[in-house]
Amino acid sequence: MGQGTCFSENMALGLRYTKNLEYAYKIGEIIGEEFHKLGINCNLALVVDINSNFQNLIINLRSYGNDCELVSNMGINFFKSLKSKNIISTAKHFPGHGDTNMDSHIGTPIIYKILEKLEQLELIPFINPINCEIHMIRQHMFSYQM
Secondary structure (H helix, E strand, C coil), X not given: CCCCCCCXXXXXXXCCCCXXXXXXXXXXXXXXXXXXXXXXXXXXXXXXXXXXXXXXXXXXXXXXXXXXXXXXXXXXXXXXXXXXXXXXXXXXXXXXXXXXXXXXXXXCCEECCCHHHHHHCCCHHHHHHHHCCCCEEEECCCEECC
């Protein structure tokens, strides 16, 4: 298929001096147009994990940052732009992969948090897109222990 338009990682969009929600929308719009031209109708790449553990090399630059509202809003704008191009999208890695130190593709990360802490940070970028009718939420295998 060749290569589509290359963009900076999500972290670059979420940096202190950028934080421009319109950039997330425009990137999604371009990706949506390219997907549509190729006959692809689903994007599985929207990472809305909070980068709350800077030793996490798995999420790292794939995250919009460590601010749950910013990550949520960037993800929603990206989702809305894909939706405007009739592309199905997903938010991943439910229930949050940002505070792990293990790649969930090769092992089961364990996160030691109580539900209230998850609700205050990790779950926000999933709840808000659900309220905006995102098409899918992708889950990874995790073990949460209190």
